[in-house]
Every structure is written in C-alpha cells, then in structure tokens.
Amino acid sequence: MAIHMYNTLTRSKEEFRPLEEGRVKMYVCGPTVYNYIHIGNARPVVVFDMVRRYLQYKGYEVEYVSNFTDVDDKIIKAAKENGEDAFKLAERFIEKFHEDTKALGVKEADEHPRVTESMPEIIEFIQALVDKGYGYEADGDVYFHTKAFPSYGQLSGQSIDDLRSGARIDVGEQKRDPLDFALWKKAKDGEVNWEAPWSSGRPGWHIECSAMVKKYLGDTIDIHAGGQDLAFPHHENEVAQSEALNEKKMANYWLHNGYIQIDNEKMSKSLGNFVLVNDLIKAYDPSVIRFFILQAHYRHPLNFNNELLESAKSGLVRIHTFAENVQHRIKETADLGESDVMENRIEQFKKRFIDDMDDDFHTANAITNVFEFVREGNRYLQEPNTSKRVLELMVTTLKEWGTVLGVSFVPEAELLDDEIETLIEQRIQARSERNFQESDRIRDDLKERGILLEDTAQGTRWKRV
C-alpha cells in the first residue's frame, strides 16, 4: 500500500505521489525564537520528524528544511525587556531549540535557514512581486495586494468576502484593502533594520517562508507542514506570494497538526498556561514525552497534564521491560535456529505497523500494534522452548519500529560492576540451598542500590530501576 495523507488543500486523504520518484521535498514552518519551546511547539516538530523518518523508512530521500524566525516584533519586545541584544536573544533560543528537540529525538533538518541570513533573497522576492503588480509600496511599507490574486482563500477554504468582513486595518497601516498584508515593514526608531529599495526595515512574517522555500527547495515542493493555526493566515499568504511570483503550485500536500491543550484549553505563550519542554525533560525521560505525543493521531487535539504523562510512561516501561526480558531469554536460549509460528505472527505485526503508518501516519494505531505484539511476545516467553532466531527477530523488530517513531523501545544493555555480580551469584547459591533468609537479604540489599532481581524459569534476571 502506498502512503496516504490528509491534505488541507483538498480536505481529503490522498495517495502520496512525489514530484520526483524516490525523493521528497519537505518544508516545516519553524518557531519564532523568543523563548524556550513549550510542549505545544514541540508537537509539530515531533510529528513532522516522525513523518520524515517514515518517508525515509519507505525508501524516500527526504530534503527537509525548517526555518527560524529570528527577527520579529516579539523578539524585539523580549530583547527590550531583557535589555539584551535582539540577535543575541534569538541566537540563544535557537541553541535551546536544538537542545530541547534533540532530547525529544528530533533529527536536525538538512537546512535551518534564518530570516537574518536570507535577506537578499527576501528583498529580491518582494521586488519581483512589486514588479509584477502584486505588491505596492506605501510610505516605506510594502503590502501584498490580495485582490490581484483571485484564488486567495483556497487553502483555508474561506471566501474573500467572509475574510474581508472579519479583517481590520491597524492604525498606521496604509493598506488598500483590509486583506492585504505586509511584505516589508519600515523600521521605527532604533529598531533593527536592513536596507531595501523602499525603506530601511524588515520583512513581514510570511515572506520569509516563501523566499526560503524557493531558495532551498524550488518553486514547487511536495509537503509543506505546520501547526493548524498557521493554515490561515500564514500559509494562505505564503501560497499567494509564491504562486503569484512563480506561477506554479507552491506545495502539493499541506499537513497541519492539531493542538495540544491544557485542561481542554489552548496552550500558548500569550495565555501563560504553557509547559516548557526544557522544564519537562528535567522530570521525565524525554522519550516519554515523545511517546505521549505519538500516542494520539497528529491531527487530533491532545490534552496534556502530568497524569497523562505518567500513564504514557507506564506504557513505555511495559515495552522496555518486554525488550529486556526477551534479551535475557536470548542469553539463556540454546541456539535453536528453527522458525515457528511466532515468526509468521511477527511478520503480520510488521505489516500491520506499515499499514497503520501508511494511513496518514497513524501512530496511535501503530503503537496499539506494538502493544499487541508485546502481549503475544510475553506469551511466547512463557513457553518452555523458544527459538533464538525468533527472539532476535523480536528485538530487531522493536528496534525498527523505534527508529521510525524516534522512540527507543529497546534500552541499551547496561553493565554490572563486579561486586554486584558477586552478590547475585551468592544469592543464586543461597536459593539453591533454600536459604531464603539470606537470598531475600541480598535481594533487599540490591534493591536499595537500584538493582531489581526477578527469578524466572530461565534463571535470575536483573534490571535497574
């Protein structure tokens, strides 16, 4: 089966067909870097990283670009409040973004372009729009003239008239039409600025993505993604700018993720109810956070709180425990190379995982599949005779799924120090002599030191807690 994805542009699930066989050009709108990212900012970063990983798993070569908005009103405001240089502040939070997202298992983009480093392309883009009659200058500002672009509203599915009734013009703006939006903003006193034909100023918000997409990926790309709230006006405006200039479709597939909510309310920096990833990873293994995000379908709203995170943690531990128990069993299993019915079952699970992911990246169902695999695997572990080959296939399967989802399902093997190993040996000896008082003493002692012992039919196994 081929990958199907929900396309905001057509409001339906479509089979994915790349522009070029075997290659995918993908652009994800990145953050405005004026603070640490919160869990809501993390969702698109995580889910589109998952999309990228899955495309790669399916054999596509993915060109993945995600920008940083490093010049913006909010950055300027935050810098002013801190008494900090705006560029330094942006730079600082770009570093924090990389730290936090790396912890969440997010791979770096192939390109992370920044507004401040793309100024020539942006100015050139605006000039070209003005030349073609899509942009006009007014007192140093430049606006995009939406009336000149008849299909405006197609992405968000709104009629121009309806949009116009809700739009407004702020004081000081000199738009010809309420729907027009800024391509270039003349600097106010003391603000950072760049020289341009119309004034010293800075770009409007939407133009950067149009310019960067063109620069790094070309006139038409396969996938353009971002948070649901970006569909309008941000992406709508990007489409208008890019298609007005290039006279080509900007992106074939538009993907938008749903919100994370706190107590069923939107989380945002402006509401002040946000949870920072940087704080969260101090209390939780970051893979728990990623696992939590992927347990829901990416387009659905997802409520967040600590109990839900605890619940996700318990589920992930269940998978980890299974992986560890399989590995213990591998060590205790003589080399029985024969396959058995379980091998066929594993192949079925692998197929189902792919079917789930092909269905609009349905990680919720894919993870359900992992849990069912774990239950059948645990049942298999209770059998007196197991095939080493099958056990090893279980581990590689878990690793494969973990790579696709970006969540490690198989914990790294750890080493014991000699003293602990000796104690475990002593306990095994004591148990064989039915000296349970001594064996329980050693078990309690090790528990204090964070080593949990479990006696099985195949011998004693241990794990750290």
Place this chain on the structure above:
RNA sequence: GGCGGCAUAGCCAAGUGGUAAGGCAGGGGUCUGCAAAACCCUUACGCCCCGGUUCAAAUCCGGGUGCCGCCUCCA
C-alpha cells in the same frame, strides 16, 4: 457572523455501515519459597441528545446540545 475540529469506560484513545482495539488505573485468578515480571478473566446491553434511512448505524442523513480553534504575526 464566516470557516473548521471535537463529543466513545474512572482517565487517555482507536474504530466512519456488519454488531465496541489498545494503554493507564481498578477488581479477581494463575505462576512464584516469597516477590517481581508476565499471562488469563473482569470493568461501555452501549459510543452527547432526539428523529430518520437500512436486514444491520458509534459509523450515513436531518435537527438539537456542549466544548475547542481559526478569522488578531499563537505550533
């Protein structure tokens, strides 16, 4: 007002015409020297409400109710 989304067990979350996945939490049991892990059973005569279509609806249609988001450079 315009556009869109959501409503399924104590909590989370799948399922979009064929008789309610999965996880967490809870209860009971099996295994164990005792544990742990695991497995088994159990927890929605019902999927917001009211009508309708159908042999069959959580799923389709009509009408309500509630919540959320976008239309304000918030992912």
